Amino acid sequence: MFAQEMKGAVEALLFVSGEPLPLETLAKITGIEAGELAELLAGMAEEYAGQKRGWRLEEVAGGYRLVTCPEYAPYIEQLLQHPKAGLSHAALETLAIIAYRQPVTRLEIEQIRGVKADHSLANLLGKNLICEVGRKETLGRPILYGTTEEFLRHFGLRQTEELPKLDEVFVQEEIPLFAEQPVGDEKE
Amino acid sequence: MFAQEMKGAVEALLFVSGEPLPLETLAKITGIEAGELAELLAGMAEEYAGQKRGWRLEEVAGGYRLVTCPEYAPYIEQLLQHPKAGLSHAALETLAIIAYRQPVTRLEIEQIRGVKADHSLANLLGKNLICEVGRKETLGRPILYGTTEEFLRHFGLRQTEELPKLDEVFVQEEIPLFAEQPVGDEKE
């Protein structure tokens, strides 16, 4: 056996495997005796660390695997475009409606927004900003949604009642989208 | 910039990306200037080869990627237990025509091959080796086909231009189709 070639084979195997490779699997495929193989792997781990490679060899439950060094996570994050923290506009609108109209059903949200809200709801549920708070006692007993503790925490509120009053806000905000309309239309 | 850290970052990026990474993407994320980065990558490719690592750095389909060295393929086949299946001869012929004549319609392919190409086309589309690139502005607006990046990856090419020139194929490849004839018949 040629040590260099065997190291290459082990490296290639670790490289393509998405999961940790048990020592036995590596031994079986390469034909290297387990004890010798463990030594070889230890040597490789040291070598990677010494050469400051982008990855390292780690032994985890179930075997050996190559993983990127944690210090490069920010680069990888940029590459894989980890979903941005921000919510989409649709999700934010849905969240705003839920915050002010809770408990509220999907249908009620859709009536305000004029479009389906399934996706926004799934998104917000997934992010733990809203939750199901019960069922409305009408036909079909639709789910009622409300905001979560996490939502309140983000805005530094103790309870939903602390949300600013709608009318106050509109006076303050002065977004003249429909300046010709009376502010009154928000009272409904 | 610390050369060693940057190399580590580039390695980590290549490591987590199964797809070839364009130079620009790498440059953007690492902040390294493209020319310098190309040099760094060339250095890395040499280093891997010199150290007889299990992987190598290759330039393919408009980007860089790490792949295992071909000599370790037998080991990897044992691990993955599903050797890559090659394309059928019919599919290869169809693909050859598309590669050289793109954008091309089904009818044009069939005229060259002398047989129906539906099956090959479906097969190639399914494997993402070709795609619809538009419509020909003739009667019936037939679909135009072209090759994909996956095509380049499948054949380990950087770009389609790397394929030999149509008229040069016989000379270069010495496929003894008409061994008894002088090479001169390609001049036409």
Added chain:
Amino acid sequence: MAYQVNLPVFEGPFDLLYHLIEKHEVDIYDIPIAQIAEEYLAYLRQMDELDLEVASSFVVMAAQLLSIKARMLLPAPTMEGDSGGEPEPVDPRAELVERLLEYRKFKAVAEVLKAQEGIAAQVYPRVVDPASLAHLFREVNPLEGVMMGDLLAALQKALRRQRRDEMVADVPREEVSVQQRMNEVLANLQQTPAEPAPLERFFTGNHYRDELIVTFLALLELVRLRRIRLLQRETLGAIYVLLRE
């Protein structure tokens, strides 16, 4: 007819013709049509098991060969040459030869590709599951950067839109075609080609059901054409749209 095993498989009539020409080592520019046509037909008679579509193309070629054979028996017609020029006889085989030569080029390229494929198949890239890298990333706050004012502005906008929809009765809808919408989606994605865009981005501003349907159809069509990909990292998680290269 004798049952024959191991009948060579040919990709099409040209492939078979080649085989015959090669087998007899004849000059492609001077194909002995009678002989080749006969062998071609002999082969055809053996292949009754082929599927109809492929078989029909072989039959078409057989007819062509017979037609050429017949024309070769007739006195050669002449092409109208330039005034005073020597009229050139037209070889009935000319078109066939040209197509055979053309086909041969691609047959050879297919061989090149096959060899190249074999080489490329020896190397393996890593198959990376993005979910397996999630642990590397910072914990994200989905509301990062969102202020109370943003929340209220969003609500205000929704309410105003509702109001507007109720008030304005007869606004003709803007007709957007699927193709148009596809182009818009692509243009939007191309602004940041490497960045997966949240699916909802393409539905915001779609106030009418048919607009939503058009958007949805456009996205489906783009997926079918392999121009975009849809990603969802977890059940009920956000769906992202990514440009395919």
